[in-house]
Amino acid sequence: MAADQPGIAKTFPVKPKLKPISKKSTPESKYWKSFKTQPTQTVISSITSLSFSPISPHDFAATHSATVTIFSSQTLEPKSTISSFSDTATSASFRSDGRLIAAGSHSGLVQVFDAKSRNPLRRLRGHSRPVHLVRYPRIDKLHLFSGGDDAIVKYWDVTSETPIAQFIEHKDYVRCGDGSPASDDMFVTGSYDHRIKLWDVRVSSASSVMEVNHGKPVEDVIFLPSGGLIATAGGNSVKIWDVIGGGKLLYSMESHNKTVTSICVGKIGKDRGEEAQQYRILSVSLDGYMKVFDYAKFKVTYSMRFPSPLLSIGFSPDCLTRVIGTSNGIIYAGKRKTKKNVGSELGNFVGLGPIEEPPKRVLRPSSFKYFRRGQNEKPSEGDYLIMRPKKVKLAEHDKLLKKFTHKEAFVSALRGKNPDIVVAVMEELVARKKLLRCVSNLETEELGLLLGFLQKYSTMPKYAGLLMKLAKKVLEMRAEDVRSSDVLKGHIRNLKRSVDEEIRIQQSLQEIQGIISPLLRIAGRR
Template sequence: MADLLVEQPQEITISKTFPTKPKLKSKPKTPSKTPESKYWSSFKSHQISNLISSIPSIDFSPISPHHFAAANSASLTLFSPHTLSPASTISSSDVVTSCSFRCDGSLIAASDLSGLIRVFDVKTRTPLRRLRSHARPVRFVKYPLLDKLHLVSGGDDSVVKYWDVAGESVVLDLYGHRDYVRCGDCSPTDGEMFVTGSYDHTVKLWDVRVDNKESVIEVNHGNPVEDVIFLPSGGMVATAGGNSVKIWDLIGGGKMVYSMESHNKTVTSICVGKVGKESGEEALQYRIFSVALDGYMKVFDYAKMKVTHSMRFPAPLMSIGFSPDCMTRVIGSSNGIIFAGRRKAKEDVGESKVGNFWALGSVEEPQRRALRPTYFRYFHRSQGEKPNEGDHLIMRQKKVKLAEHDKLLKKFRHKEALVSVLGGKNTENVVAVMEELVARRKLLKCVVNLDDEELGLLLGFLHKHSTMPRHSGLLTGLTRKVLEMRAEDIRASDALKGHIRNLKRSVEEEIRIQHSLQEIQGVISPLLRIAGRR
């Protein structure tokens, strides 16, 4: 690097109007924001913390405005999707384990640990039906998407039941699981098919039209199954258990398509939802959302088979729900806190403004006077307008603020610029100024013209930073030149001799460290070579 200090013929920049920057500094890589991360960052976070215990189940109403229900302790709480505040509460005689809205949103079914399933009117909170047949706690209850008259349930008695809600009677008892039935889901394309998951590691597909009451397809997840959902096509299901989420092709006979294992602890709940821009607009794609006891929510794009987004929450997560209009995300935790997120739509803002105007009465828009060349407003028209998508923007260049050493370099006061930057504490700026002086072929001339005090500043800087690997190439060569050119001045000054002694000690220490590293490398290299052969 000492060759850089030798004056060579090259093109010289006469004027300098930009700040000096070090050439040897590596630029850190900042990850660019993807459209997926921008979409999820648009959700405004909100915590609902007035609930009593764990939130094992969350379900959204399929009818706009898509209220959602959360099961907590011995109650079922209904929330408004706009304000994220409780709208009403339905009490139960035991701990509620699961809830499900009917396809028209007017009824909701809730199961509890006593083995009872009750159907409520959403508006009046009146209990309409009591379904009791399970001998042990009921863990899930589900309304078929295309059916208003039946229910599917499963519990710790290992039995799956198909109910006639109007008659409060069991249509079918389906036996096949050998352990607790903890989850289930109904087909989005066929109201008479549903799937259930159990702690016996199996997931079974049932068809109520089959006479022998046996499952149509059975797959083995490999772990106790915590949740299972149909994907929108109806031909695939996703299962959660252990630390993995697996996708199965039912049309292909139950073949596993992919296994996503990005969670560190047990995955407790999954759901599927559409990722869109705004409410009412066409959704972009479907995603699988999973939550686990490790506190993470993962967004999985099963079209590309990769995790596209991840969020961390300060508690183990038990349940998740995503609204059909892509506007609300709700996550239930084990400590009774609901982590909700709501996107703010343009129509919401418009409605609130209109609502305020209605409260005040009719408001007429004030008439503005016509623009004339004699008005001040005439010369400032359209300056507050926002650009359209196809407009070409001409931005004003930001004024560059130059530091003191940059101003001195601009005026060709090279020695003063070097002394000014040496007085500061920014190593990168000092190296940048030195590189600029090398490019101008003025660094050695500046070294010659330094007085004893300024030379002391330079030697102190070289003592501290000449052994740094990032700058050693430049500073080691400069140190050699300084010792050659200012040897007589250094011998005549005790202060400069002290700097040289310190510099010598730092160089000797660096040499000792390098020798030690070479010895260690000599010991490790044969071992690595032997390990590579094996």
């Protein structure tokens, strides 16, 4: 704490007010960091899609090579493998009851499997090119829709293996889509023709009911939980569109440096109290970053870097598991530990089941043992803890400031050569209106220490605001002392050289900015 009035002793160490730009740790960032990421076993090829079962325990399916692998969400280990594909498998999708799973392939065939037995139940033939989109509606168990590189979207009756409707408005590869949470008869698809189209199978004309232009080849599209908004990914941007408003663009997030390959909706866990019902958009990109986007406030709230390009992402309905697939066949699975599953992990052993701990005898205030508890007794929930204050250790400059020996404190900080501490002491002396007096009373050697410090740190953005003003005052007040000492003249020459070099750097940066800014404006119009 700074002493604003003379005569008040300073009892706490000085701390720098000028802090470097850093990411503050927020409750939300702590939440996303609680997903302890661990890579699963490496598979043969890229992870083209990830999909969670809507039914507990929410196992997830990953498509890679000519295989669909189902992983346990509890152990993050493979449970079963489906290999009934003649070519690369794509876009696995669980039915609403979790009993069936459908997937496409580069051969153009869509297959439906029993998730438990892995037996193929239906083969849907109709696409002439690779199929990259297969989705079940949110609740409907009898239909699914698909899209492929033949630019055709089909709506299937799974039972009869026949397409009920066929949509041919796209002009390029259809690579993504999602079912509406508001109606099982509506779904949206995205294509490399830059267009996102909303379809309603109840419309007899087989034409889209809404169309928006993302501006880049569309890699992924999802409905947001309300059903009135959609999010699209393509190029280096994620865009939010208002479906009810006729396809109005609400926001464009361009925080990725390379193509955004996949997006999904994540939900803040129910154990977060007031944050319980907040949703986020999770996006991954070829730049190796996963970003969390709060579309209610239109800002990125968390970012995480991975060592390889990212192709797919999934988030479990129970908010406990997050999985990310990469181009080199690694799945980064993050499992969030809660009090409930930590207890189950400690109490379970192979073949023995959960081990129950013996109940502890609760001490009541009416018993004698209650008043004989020792210092090692752990507080129970609801107890009020009285903590012993920690003894504050003061550095040499803090002790001198406490004694109001300002010049000695200033010199002691300069000899320590810690720029944060020196600047903190300067700020304290400014608050006490003693800094200039200390400067005027410095001996020649001490003045050399100060000039050397100014030469080294004055051009650093973190300290420049204070130190450049102080350097000007030092030159005005101690001009005669500088002229009479060759050592001090050398410090001044070095300071001038540092300032001139910083000015040249800033001018070069402004020239570069002048060249790049028009190019960025032109690129933004395309």
